[in-house]
Amino acid sequence: MTTAVGPGGGGIGGVGAIYDRGYRPYDGEHGGRSAARLALYRASIRRALGLRRSWRQKTAPFVLLGIAVIPAIVNVGAKYLTRDTVASDIEFFTYREYIGVSNALLVFVALTAPDLMCPDRRQRVLPLLFSRPLRGSDYVLAKVGAMFTILFTFSFLPQVVLFVGQMLVTEDGSLTYAQDNAELVWQVPLAVTALAGFYSTVGIAVASLTGRRITAGASIIGFFLVTSIISGSITGDPERKGYEGSLGGLVNLIDLPAVLRDLVFLGHVDEESQLSGVAGGGAWALVVYLLVVATAMAALFYRYDEVDR
């Protein structure tokens, strides 16, 4: 409905006109539950990256991305500058080691997961979200999926930069480098998936327990640190002479993704790990990993069941 009323009913040809644009019904496409879930996932990614928000909200994610990518650029640059010299064989770090920037990721998770979860609870947005064609499980999957996507991207992108850069500057030729390192094509995505999956589920689950961002962030860091301290007090120093390994290493949730990474790249637990020397240590680590992820998801599904119990 559109009407135009001019002065004295003179219509739009008069000096001025007041337009009542009224209301236009919508008769276009109307997606269902999957469209709503996808929309929440996209909105969560935008929120985590600070898109459509002030520059302050953009700082943390893009500083982290810089921190993650710069070592790869420096590595490739050094390779390029030292080509045709003996120094060209020096490796600053391996692909496996490069996935281990978990402390930086942990800080990022502690900043981002609360931002994804806490305002919805604190500002009481949840009833509005669940008045849409969404189930509680959709909410959980969208939030964990958004966190996972960002963590995966921020961990995987530097690896791609490193790989492509090395390919371009290697003396043996790009194709030869790619063929020699073909196993990275599955190792890197798998290890990064394990890392991102772990931090996203646990981070989101811990953040869901409170409506205060600062409390949630501190809880995430505290939770991981406490497991590390408990584990350290059980196992002692793994680098001491005569250390034979201890299942207490399984309690260390900061290192658990790194153990999975080592299983992917090395096929066994690394010698410097707290689990080194434990019979079936790798299998135990995998079991604990799956248990932690499953428990975090179960807690989230329970907490975000949208129906009153």
Next chain:
Amino acid sequence: MTTASPLLRTQGLTKRYASVTATDDLDLEVPRGRVGLVGANGAGKTTLFRMMLGLSRPTSGSLEVCGIDVHEDPIGVRSRLGYMPEHDCLPLDQTAADVVSTFGELSGLPARAARQRASDVLDLVGLDEARFRPIGGFSTGMRQRAKLAQALVADPELVLLDEPTAGLDPLGRGEMLALVARLGTFGISVLLATHLLDDVQQVCDHVVMLDGGRLVVSGGTGSLLERTGLLTVDVGPNREDLLAVLADEGLTASVINGVVEVQIHGDESLDVVRDVVARLGLPLHRMTSRLTSLDEVFVDRAGSGAPS
């Protein structure tokens, strides 16, 4: 589901919490249109909304919204509804345009259509110039309008409005009620929960009154506002003259709130009052049958305890 199906149909709808019965054996059939859901705080209005949205499971009984069984297809119901909660519920650090378009997408609209619809409904509720401002900087009235906009963005069949005038000044309240009244003309049914009977009387064609989770009365607003047998006569300051002559004519009259109220017995009484006013040469500003107010209906029916 057809557009002919009632807005809301419940049978024996009961919701019990640990120590409270929020709705008690509620049997209702409410037609489409603008419907007021009236009751004091704790009457069960918000609980009924939550059950309509499938967010709260009834202890017993059944509930259909727009012809859809909520228990069987809560997602189908939510796809057709817009909801405006009573409390603040919008992300404060995002602009109105972002929030409303995001909720449009969450209702299943494609991104581009959601942005367009957000622009349209923000214009409709009077926030067109404030659409790119963060909601955290909005006044209470603007936040209420933004909440209404997000409820309308996906062009729902029915909007559930929970105390939409709460916290508004008289001007803002009037504007909000005018907006709600307009929704009916757009083909959108409205279920307006409030404890302000005046609001309902102004904009609703049907009223459902709840008290302590029980149905007090459900019916058309017009049919509830019955004649009281009283005639209101406004003749300005010379009321005492009128009272004296009416008493001589055998009519009982009194002055209430500055106007004369006359107990009438059929059309003959109306003629008598008219003739007396003319004979005394009084200025007749107004002469109307006094209707009951919804407050009186509520007090009367809630006191009798029998739903009707």
